[in-house]
Amino acid sequence: MTKDIYKRLAKRLDDLPGGFPSTESGVELRILRRLFTPEEAGLWLRLTLFPEESAKIAKSLRRPLEEIADILEVMAKKGLIYRVQPKDGAPKYLAWQFVIGIWEFHVNSLDKDLVRDMEEYIPTLFNFKTWKKVPQLRTIPIGQTIPIEHKILAHEMAEEIVRSHQRILVAPCICRKERKIAGQGCAKPEESCLVFGSGTDYYLKNGLGRMIDQEEALRILKEADKAGLVLQPSNSQRAGNICCCCGCCCGVLRTIKQHPQPASIISSPFRVSYREVTCDGCGVCLDRCQMEALRLDGDRVIVDMNRCIGCGLCVSTCPTKSLVLVRKPASEQPDVPQTMTKTYIKLARARGKLKPGRLLKMWIRSKL
Numbered sequence: 001m002t003k004d005i006y007k008r009l010a011k012r013l014d015d016l017p018g019g020f021p022s023t024e025s026g027v028e029l030r031i032l033r034r035l036f037t038p039e040e041a042g043l044w045l046r047l048t049l050f051p052e053e054s055a056k057i058a059k060s061l062r063r064p065l066e067e068i069a070d071i072l073e074v075m076a077k078k079g080l081i082y083r084v085q086p087k088d089g090a091p092k093y094l095a096w097q098f099v100i101g102i103w104e105f106h107v108n109s110l111d112k113d114l115v116r117d118m119e120e121y122i123p124t125l126f127n128f129k130t131w132k133k134v135p136q137l138r139t140i141p142i143g144q145t146i147p148i149e150h151k152i153l154a155h156e157m158a159e160e161i162v163r164s165h166q167r168i169l170v171a172p173c174i175c176r177k178e179r180k181i182a183g184q185g186c187a188k189p190e191e192s193c194l195v196f197g198s199g200t201d202y203y204l205k206n207g208l209g210r211m212i213d214q215e216e217a218l219r220i221l222k223e224a225d226k227a228g229l230v231l232q233p234s235n236s237q238r239a240g241n242i243c244c245c246c247g248c249c250c251g252v253l254r255t256i257k258q259h260p261q262p263a264s265i266i267s268s269p270f271r272v273s274y275r276e277v278t279c280d281g282c283g284v285c286l287d288r289c290q291m292e293a294l295r296l297d298g299d300r301v302i303v304d305m306n307r308c309i310g311c312g313l314c315v316s317t318c319p320t321k322s323l324v325l326v327r328k329p330a331s332e333q334p335d336v337p338q339t340m341t342k343t344y345i346k347l348a349r350a351r352g353k354l355k356p357g358r359l360l361k362m363w364i365r366s367k368l
Contacts, residue, residue, distance in 0.1 A: 017347040018097035051092035079105025107174040126255040134347040137232040138267035141312025155237040169200040171209030179249040192244040230311040247290030261306040267334040270310035270325040279322035285314035
């Protein structure tokens with residue numbers, strides 16, 4: 001029965017938008033056994049993606065309220081479920097997908113065994129076809145790298161995203177912490193993941209980060225550019241976070257980097273343009289590119305447009321301004337849903353997990 005509970009949990013996680021595919025080695029089950037006790041796995045299976053108070057959950061299970069409330073709060077603190085704290089009333093709890101979600105909530109509880117299993121699982125967890133259709137993250141450049149003649153939308157500018165939020169939290173990057181534990185990390189800033197709005201409540205209560213003001217958040221963006229980090233906000237116009245990612249540690253970028261044409265997978269409105277006549281072949285841009293889209297041929301830079309993800313890192317440090325960002329043609333502009341709920345609905349549909357017909361509304365209510 002204990003073995004079955006983890007298989008059932010894995011199946012339910014795979015039914016959620018982000019997915020949790022099975023493997024021949026069963027590494028996904030090893031990960032779940034490291035994170036969940038059998039009792040926690042069973043309670044998770046009772047939850048939906050619709051927030052519910054512990055009293056309602058306890059009643060449906062016919063178990064004492066105090067007992068269930070304690071277990072739910074322990075699970076929330078462990079990063080196994082999500083907690084919503086209304087201004088008035090009791091906290092509400094809901095199930096959450098594995099990535100992006102449960103995994104990121106374990107930034108402060110990593111160990112070598114868990115990291116080893118996750119490293120094995122990432123290639124299976126990341127599906128190129130699904131990410132190309134509906135990515136959970138998108139790529140935007142530092143605003144100063146975009147020519148002023150371009151019309152820039154607010155959700156395409158990191159600085160504007162920051163200025164649109166009053167509640168901001170900074171958390172450590174789980175990818176860089178994970179790689180350091182594996183002995184393969186880098187020296188880029190670790191405290192660099194920005195969380196906005198209501199999401200800050202969960203992170204703060206769980207001790208996963210600290211609250212900062214807009215000024216410090218903007219400084220973090222500048223430091224990210226200096227360190228050569230790609231800005232990846234959530235794939236919605238109302239971004240709930242901005243990740244500052246490196247190609248050597250980030251699970252998303254590392255996986256995309258293995259694809260022969262990263263530009264075809266990433267969601268980005270821009271790409272680089274090269275002015276050969278002004279380039280002096282200094283090579284500064286080569287180390288900045290996280291996708292290896294640039295190489296030096298004599299004193300001339302060669303740009304592989306199939307690998308450019310439009311992050312602007314090569315542009316911000318080009319001393320001769322020979323590299324600039326340009327907007328992609330309208331036919332290549334990515335669709336950015338207004339909210340993450342709409343992104344999850346599109347993702348569920350792309351994975352064949354959205355049930356049709358008259359039950360659609362009920363399914364969205366219970367699952368999303």
